[in-house]
Amino acid sequence: MKTLTIIKPDDWHLHLREGLVLKNIIHFTSEYFGRAIVMPNTKVPITSIKSAISYKKSIIEALPESSKFKPLMTMYLTDETDKGELINGFKNNVFFAAKLYPANATTNSSHGVRKIENLYKIFESMQDSGMPLLIHGEVTDSEVDVFDREEVFIDKELSQITKRFPKLKIVLEHITTSYAVNFVKENNIGATITPHHLHINRNAMFFGGLNSDFYCLPVAKRENNRLALRKAATSGEKCFFLGTDSAPHLRKWKAFCGCAGIFNSPVAIESYLTVFEEEDALDNFEKFASLNGPNFYNVPPNKEKLKLVSRPNKIKEFIDVIQEKNTVGQIKPFHAGETLQWQVEGKLI
Ligand SMILES: NC(=O)N[C@@H](CC(=O)O)C(=O)O
Numbered sequence: 177m178k179t180l181t182i183i184k185p186d187d188w189h190l191h192l193r194e195g196l197v198l199k200n201i202i203h204f205t206s207e208y209f210g211r212a213i214v215m216p217n218t219k220v221p222i223t224s225i226k227s228a229i230s231y232k233k234s235i236i237e238a239l240p241e242s243s244k245f246k247p248l249m250t251m252y253l254t255d256e257t258d259k260g261e262l263i264n265g266f267k268n269n270v271f272f273a274a275k276l277y278p279a280n281a282t283t284n285s286s287h288g289v290r291k292i293e294n295l296y297k298i299f300e301s302m303q304d305s306g307m308p309l310l311i312h313g314e315v316t317d318s319e320v321d322v323f324d325r326e327e328v329f330i331d332k333e334l335s336q337i338t339k340r341f342p343k344l345k346i347v348l349e350h351i352t353t354s355y356a357v358n359f360v361k362e363n364n365i366g367a368t369i370t371p372h373h374l375h376i377n378r379n380a381m382f383f384g385g386l387n388s389d390f391y392c393l394p395v396a397k398r399e400n401n402r403l404a405l406r407k408a409a410t411s412g413e414k415c416f417f418l419g420t421d422s423a424p425h426l427r428k429w430k431a432f433c434g435c436a437g438i439f440n441s442p443v444a445i446e447s448y449l450t451v452f453e454e455e456d457a458l459d460n461f462e463k464f465a466s467l468n469g470p471n472f473y474n475v476p477p478n479k480e481k482l483k484l485v486s487r488p489n490k491i492k493e494f495i496d497v498i499q500e501k502n503t504v505g506q507i508k509p510f511h512a513g514e515t516l517q518w519q520v521e522g523k524l525i
């Protein structure tokens with residue numbers, strides 16, 4: 177039996193949600209990842225030190241007993257963001273980073289930023305204090321084709337930001353195109369890559385009829401882009417690191433409104449590993465999962481290890497959301513019903 181032991185990974189882009197969903201899903205991340213950057217697009221977004229502290233407290237209370245998992249909090253930038261609040265929160269270790277959602281670009285982003293230029297003063301202070309800027313990189317103009325929104329964002333917005341703020345620590349989140357891969361490499365910024373964008377191309381959304389299970393934002397693109405992402409992720413290059421963008425939506429909502437987001441935390445490590453094995457790059461997995469992120473963010477890698485075993489691993493069709501022993505909802509995980517060939521030692525889903 178093939179095994180692989182790596183330094184425990186971190187998830188540099190994660191949605192934990194709140195309340196019952198948070199309580200039911202957090203263990204999928206907290207058991208197998210040392211830290212995670214928690215996205216601030218909760219129903220009422222995390223826009224202040226106070227709300228970040230209380231959200232962090234609810235996450236810690238939801239953790240399994242004696243868990244050492246560390247949630248890293250982010251502040252949701254809006255047109256009204258107060259620079260003092262942001263930088264103070266960073267200097268006092270409340271915020272690990274700031275998150276930029278162009279208004280209405282994705283799930284729960286209606287409070288996002290309408291004119292990015294208006295944030296330039298804030299970016300200057302972030303650059304001075306070393307605070308990372310995490311970006312959902314898509315324009316929202318209705319004239320721009322949904323499949324072109326990442327590229328247009330890079331040309332219209334990101335290239336301006338990198339030019340004006342060359343020392344600002346920027347992560348382009350969940351990249352989906354070869355254009356983004358090249359931009360990241362050439363401009364000294366970082367990027368997260370999700371498991372689903374390594375496995376599916378845009379055909380998946382039309383598999384067996386309109387299929388919202390594979391709908392996320394940015395949407396998966398053409399096959400040539402998927403191949404470029406696989407090459408980037410498995411290259412071991414320092415600018416690319418693990419960020420699952422695991423984004424749970426209850427089945428009833430997903431089926432009803434087709435909301436954007438794929439829930440992959442129950443299978444993320446196994447899903448990535450499948451890709452690394454297929455690309456004959458298992459040797460680079462630890463870099464992508466456990467070393468490149470800490471290197472980018474200037475934090476030490478985790479001390480613990482994680483053992484991965486090559487054996488058939490059948491993934492459940494649904495993860496139940498349980499309240500006082502009753503199933504009150506379900507969430508479909510990525511790879512539902514498939515059998516993967518890797519498993520984190522001791523994990524059953
Ligand atoms: N990726 C998604 O499709 N959805 C995310 C938001 C995001 O990361 O853009 C969500 O919060 O559901």
Ligand SMILES: [Zn+2]
Nearest residue numbers: 282312349393
């Ligand atoms: Zn996003």
Ligand SMILES: [Zn+2]
Nearest residue numbers: 191215421423
């Ligand atoms: Zn996300």
